[in-house]
Amino acid sequence: MSPHGQAEPRDPHADGRSRMRAVVGSTRVEEEIFGRVFDGKVVRRLWTFVAPYKGRVRIAVGAVLVFTLSQLLIPLLIRYAIDYGMAPDAPGGLLAGIVAIFALVIAVNYGASLLQERITGQVAENVLFDIRRKMFGHLQHVSLTFMDKTEVGRLMSRLQGDVNSMQEFLETSVQSVGDIALLIGIVAVMLWLDWQLALLVLMVLPILLVVRVLWLARARSAFMAAHEANSVTNGALSEAIHGVRAIQATRREGLNAELYAELTERTYRSQLRASRLAQIMIPIVDTLTGIAMAVVVVAGGLMVVSGRIEVGAMVAFLFYIQRFFDPIRSLTMQYSVMQRAMASGHRLTEVLDVEVDVEDAPDAVALGPHDDASVEFRNVTFGYDPAHAVLKDVSFSVASGERVALVGPTGSGKSSSISLIHRFYDVQDGSVRVGGHDVRDVTQESLGRHIAMVLQEPYLFTGTVMENIRYSSHWASDADVIEAAKAVGAHDFIESMPRGYDTLLDERGSNLSLGQRQLLSFARALAADARILVLDEATANIDSYTELQIQKALQKLLEGRTGLVIAHRLATIRNADRIVVLQQGVKIEEGNHDALMARQGLYSKLFTLNYASFDDIAEDLDDEERKVAT
Amino acid sequence: MTRHQEAAADTRMEFRRTAAVDRQAGIGAIARITRMCFRYPWRAGLAMAATVPAVCMQLAIPVILGRAVDQTLAMDRDTPDLHALTLIALTLLVVSILRGVFTLVQNYAAESVGHALAKDLREAIYDKVQRLPFSFHDRTHSGDLITVGMLDLEGVRMYFSTALVRTLLLTLLIGIGAVMLLRTDVVLGLLALSFVPFAAWRSSVMQLTLRRTWLILQEKLGVLSQKMEENLAGIRVVRAFAAQDHEMARFDASSREALEYSHRRIDVRVRSTSAMTLAFFAAMGLVLLYGGRQVAAGEITVGTLATFLTFMTILQMPVRQLGLMVNGYARASTCGSRLFQLMDAPVEIADADGARDLEIIEGTLRLDNVGFAYPGQGARPVVSGISFEARRGETIGILGAPGAGKTSLMQLLPRFYDVTEGAITIDGQDIRDVTLSSVRQAVAIVQQDSFLFTTSIENNIAYASPFADDRRIRGVADSAQLHDYVLGLPQQYSTVVGERGVSLSGGQRQRxxxxxxxxxxxxxxxxxxxxxxxxxxxxxxxxAALRDHGKGCVTLIVAHRLASLKHADRILFMQDGRIVERGTHAELLALGGRYKALHDLQMNPEPDVLEQEASR
Incomplete structure (x- = not known):
């Protein structure tokens, strides 16, 4: 959308023979930042988060009003001090009395401000954390279909940026109550002191409002432009940092620096423009203040001379004038804050409203040790998009203690099958049964305990090795964890690390090799000690030594368990009791190795090609079959 | 690979945000930033110069208001001197306008110095980051560099307006104001100024505390977002282990900690601001009491009292900002130190003086007893005693267990690192003696983890030669077996890859x-x-497609799959940084050594063979 995203490709050849394809930084699709000022649905939703703090919010609003009142009283007290306390004929204690009241008022002011700011700040923070928790918790249960099609980055910006702008809104909302009260209060007091002088002075108010509104529209677009230019430039820098090795290898340093200079130039210009627009309000407000003060001096002065008002009232007027520009400024700011909050709130509501389509049935039972460790697919039909089935009427079963290999070319539905066992998704037709129960009739929690799963890509969390292996198996003691690591052959390399099991893993375990990460994920599955093991074998080619270790670990892992393995390696396949061959979502062959070889079908064709990895040939063969078909 | 990373951990550069910067460096950084600001002498001068009239106008307002009050009181009820009153009012208006205008000039000029400085620094940082050698990037977290380029830059940018100009402004405002008040009435003046030291101290303490707690809070929030991000990216693992409760507990632990800190920050802020306001009003009460007595006694006029009171309100905001000024210095010193640490980092791999471009005649690559150790790792070399020669058209295969030094060796050829022993030459020219750019043009490497840029596929392919025409791009895409895949994409070669576009699988990325x-x-x-x-x-x-490409150059292939190497003219088997076996596929099989063992292992991966191999 934004034309600012990329440094414009320049055409170095006048005849346009070949244009330059170089850009630095990337185009950003910025999200809607401002929404409607008021969105009833969003506000109602937000209120559900504020409601638990209702009592405190009331106190805060009360404190704001008291605070505002005390601020209004201070110039008035000064007025009384001047007009009555300092008169030559004033009773001796009067001035001291007024100052005593003054002291009382400022004490109240102090207390009210302390109370108000603290409660507002804390409630806003609490609500912010509550919203974030609610969203995060919700994301733990929403359908994987939603998670699959939503980028993590996008969700993170919901959890951070959008949640933060709600906080800003909450915090300033209470202050706005104060601002409005202060504005009304000042106008009221001025009118009460002298309504004619007040009206004269207040003439500047509409001017200020109009100027402010006109200014806001322009200033906002300038601020946005500066913000965007800045983030694009920062994006280009971060690209250079992450891609520095590729940049040096391709010798793009010089050209990139030139392109980057164009971005910094644009940022510079837009920031100067934003800064000009921000500063221009200063002389405008000062001029209006000047006008208001001049009016008080002339008109007020004459009124004092004519005895219509006291001199203290004139001084009070001068004080109030200096005060009343502040609330107007923050109120106009509040307008933007609200728009931003509504846009964010709308996006938050969207996430919170994502349906949880895989839920425990009300009468769901828990799978337990008394249930067997069998898996059965009964005429399963399933598609991520119901119109396009990726599994068609598939039936097979794995008996307790049996080991079944699932093989087939890419896109044959192997991975989808194992997602169904875990009820990541619900089938459209037929049923998936674990331990004799339809997975829709058991609790997801117990299903998770009954089945351990090893994904193709080993995924580790930041934390120690110990924490990663134990993960959610709280019942596993340190000894159990070490036992599991030993069993899969990970113990030695773990011990060789500087702090052994307490070694902190970098982000996603980037300080480990792929093979090591795989062994850890095996250990994690072993520590979970489930009766059924579902495993998606890695396809990446790792060196033969590590490969060997992994094969051995795999045997260990499957010992005494029901195993369902998406297999790519011949060794794994040959060790299976039974093999299920899938192709394009249909089960085409099933049986043990010898039976399938005897059948002379797809499996035997694949096998006789004698590659180390099953998938390779599968793809090749698939191609060839297609060629033959066409 | 792994040793490589060990080396990184050994000497990881400390760019951490919370790390205290030593005093000397901090002061040096401030001096240097100050000098840099005056690279824009006109704007910097203007900002400073405009501050003086802005302050004077600011201070004139209370005086004029006092005069107005006195004038009013002095006037005769029957013949009011409208002329004098109007004159005062007009002066007031003009002074107000001038105050606004000069403040505008001062602020804008100051901010423009900051922006100009930021622009120059951004370009310098970018350039530096691009030129710093691999060894620097190995031991520096990319996140830390990004922090320097964004947050630290911001700290330095703000220095001129929040620290330097504000110092001048506050000094003048408080200084001149104090003199004026004290000259009018010493006791009253002292009372009016009594809140200043307390507020200044309180505000400085508050800002410094807020800054410190901000850094801690950012760290805690960083941990929290890391947990959230990991959870979302690994949602399948979470679901597979039915670990939602476990994850919520992890989230809650981090979240609670962060929340506690943000509450603490609110507390610090609220206490300080409320205390400052109280001090201010208390001083005002004292002025009212004492000044009121003086007025009653006829010692001073009501106008003078009004001057004192207005002056106090004018001074209130700037005094509270003293803390911001102190914070401006603190921020500039830490941010500046880190920024200069990056800017001053030596570029160890650069063109030698008077280096010429590499001249390719025969295209013969030669390694002579090459040895290499990562910096900061003692004397332990990862590669040593490597010698071989390869001529144009030849293919060399390299294999060995992880950690044998294959990748390290390959990284030496485009001079990503300098050899610590021996020499690498191309047609007799040592690659350290010719220009870096010509070496990297001559030696191209497909790296293990290929970084793709968030731009279109064609831009990515043409990254090294941005002026290439479409035919050529399609040609190489075809050789890399990528063309058919690209044609299936919605926008074909214009499809954007990466974060905001199509995400590619590992194999597609490599292609x-x-x-x-x-x-x-x-x-x-x-x-x-x-x-x-x-x-x-x-x-x-x-x-097969590369066979033609290979004729015009030396090809080096590092791989685990023997099928990838089998056809090489020569195969080098590496172990512990040395070449232990070399020859053609047939020769090495005949040799019956490690290569043969690996071959058997890959061709027949039966567990019993594995057992034997493992026990070797």
Missing amino acids: LSIARTLMAEPAVLIFDDSTAAIDAGTESRIR
Whole structure:
């Protein structure tokens, strides 16, 4: 959308023979930042988060009003001090009395401000954390279909940026109550002191409002432009940092620096423009203040001379004038804050409203040790998009203690099958049964305990090795964890690390090799000690030594368990009791190795090609079959 | 790879945000930033110069208001001097306008110095980051560099307006104001100014505390977002282990900690601001009491009292900002120190004085007793005693267990690192004696982890040669077996890859990276384990397509799959940084050594063979 995203490709050849394809930084699709000022649905939703703090919010609003009142009283007290306390004929204690009241008022002011700011700040923070928790918790249960099609980055910006702008809104909302009260209060007091002088002075108010509104529209677009230019430039820098090795290898340093200079130039210009627009309000407000003060001096002065008002009232007027520009400024700011909050709130509501389509049935039972460790697919039909089935009427079963290999070319539905066992998704037709129960009739929690799963890509969390292996198996003691690591052959390399099991893993375990990460994920599955093991074998080619270790670990892992393995390696396949061959979502062959070889079908064709990895040939063969078909 | 990372951990550069910067460096940084600000002498001068009239106008307002009050009181009820009153009012208006205008000039000029400085620094940082050698990037977290380039830059940018100009402003405002008040009435003046030291101290303490707690809070929030992000990216693991409760507990622990800190920050802020306001009003009460007595006694006029009171309100905001000024210095000193640490980092790999471009005649690559150790790792070399020669058209295969030094060796050829022993020459020219750019033009490498840029596929392929025409791009894409895949994409070659576009699988990334490298038409072409995620069939097709490319250059292939290396003219088997076996596939099989063992292992991966191999 934004034309600012990329440094414009320049055409170095006048005849346009070949244009330059170089850009630095990337185009950003910025999200809607401002929404409607008021969105009833969003506000109602937000209120559900504020409601638990209702009592405190009331106190805060009360404190704001008291605070505002005390601020209004201070110039008035000064007025009384001047007009009555300092008169030559004033009773001796009067001035001291007024100052005593003054002291009382400022004490109240102090207390009210302390109370108000603290409660507002804390409630806003609490609500912010509550919203974030609610969203995060919700994301733990929403359908994987939603998670699959939503980028993590996008969700993170919901959890951070959008949640933060709600906080800003909450915090300033209470202050706005104060601002409005202060504005009304000042106008009221001025009118009460002298309504004619007040009206004269207040003439500047509409001017200020109009100027402010006109200014806001322009200033906002300038601020946005500066913000965007800045983030694009920062994006280009971060690209250079992450891609520095590729940049040096391709010798793009010089050209990139030139392109980057164009971005910094644009940022510079837009920031100067934003800064000009921000500063221009200063002389405008000062001029209006000047006008208001001049009016008080002339008109007020004459009124004092004519005895219509006291001199203290004139001084009070001068004080109030200096005060009343502040609330107007923050109120106009509040307008933007609200728009931003509504846009964010709308996006938050969207996430919170994502349906949880895989839920425990009300009468769901828990799978337990008394249930067997069998898996059965009964005429399963399933598609991520119901119109396009990726599994068609598939039936097979794995008996307790049996080991079944699932093989087939890419896109044959192997991975989808194992997602169904875990009820990541619900089938459209037929049923998936674990331990004799339809997975829709058991609790997801117990299903998770009954089945351990090893994904193709080993995924580790930041934390120690110990924490990663134990993960959610709280019942596993340190000894159990070490036992599991030993069993899969990970113990030695773990011990060789500087702090052994307490070694902190970098982000996603980037300080480990792929093979090591795989062994850890095996250990994690072993520590979970489930009766059924579902495993998606890695396809990446790792060196033969590590490969060997992994094969051995795999045997260990499957010992005494029901195993369902998406297999790519011949060794794994040959060790299976039974093999299920899938192709394009249909089960085409099933049986043990010898039976399938005897059948002379797809499996035997694949096998006789004698590659180390099953998938390779599968793809090749698939191609060839297609060629033959066409 | 792993040793490489160990080396990184050993000497990881400390760019951490919370790390205290030593005093000396901090002061040096401030001096240097100050000097840099005056690279824009006109704007900097203007900002400073405009501050003086802005302050004077500011201070004139209370005086004029006092005069107005006195004038009013002095006037005769029957014949009011309208003229005098109007004159005062007009003065007031003009002074107000001037105050606004000068403040505008001062602020704008100051901010513009900051923006100009930021622009220059951004370009310098970018340039520096791009030129710093691999060894620097190995031991520096990319996140830390990004922090320097964004947050630290911001701290330095704000220095001129929040610290330097504000110092001048506050000094003048408080200084002149104090003199004026004290000259009018010493006691009253002292009372009016009594809140200043307390507020200044309180505000400085508050800002410094807020800054410190901000850094801690950012760290805690960083941990929290890392947990959230990991959870979302690994949601399948979470679901697979039914670990939602476990994850919520982890989230809650981090979240609670962060929340506690943000509450603490609110507390610090609220206490301080409320205390400052109280001090201010208390001083005002004292002025009212004492001043009121003086007025009653006829010692001073009501106008004078009004002057004192207005002056106090004018001074209130700036005094509270003293803390911001102190914070401005603190921020500039830490941010500046880190920024200069980056700017001053030596670029160890650069052109030698008077270096010429590499001249390719025969295109012969030669390694002479090459040894290499990562910096900061003692004397332990990862590669040593490597010698071999390769001529144009030849293919060299390299294999060995992880950690044997294959990748490290390959990284030496484009001079990503300098050899610590021996020499690498191309046609007799040591690669350290010719220009870096010409070496990297001649030696192209497909790296293990290929970084793709968030831009279109064609831009990615043409990264090294941005002026390439479409035909050529399609040609190399075809050689890398990528063309058919690209044609299936919605916008074909214009499809954007990465974060905001199509996400590619590991194999597709590697193919794209191969295409990108082929664009360079190098004299030495290196594949560093760059086909691991590509299936065997596709790989053999790539190999066939590359046969033509290979004729014009030396090809080096690092791989685990023997099929990838079998056809090489020579195969080097590496172990512990040395070449332990060399020869053709047939020769090495006949040798019956490690290569043979590996071959058997790959061809017949039966567990019993594995057992034997493991016990070797």
